[in-house]
Amino acid sequence: GIFDRKLRYFTADGQLVPTPQEAELEQRQAKEQALLEKERERQAKEKLAQKLRELGIDPDTI
Secondary structure: OEEOOEEOOEOOOOOEOOOHHHHHHHHHHHHHHHHHHHHHHHHHHHHHHHHHHHOOOOHHHO
16 A cells, blocks of 8 residues: 555555564664663662662672
């Protein structure tokens, strides 16, 4: 079918099939998002460890 003035493929249920470039972009964005989430988790873990240290608790022993 035609989408955005371009001939494109659609699935049987009407979903637009991404071009290779669109699929690559989606994968890159998903990877970047996963890296950002991992960094947020690392920062949260470090913040909690610092709080435990402030309370006199060694986070490596619990």
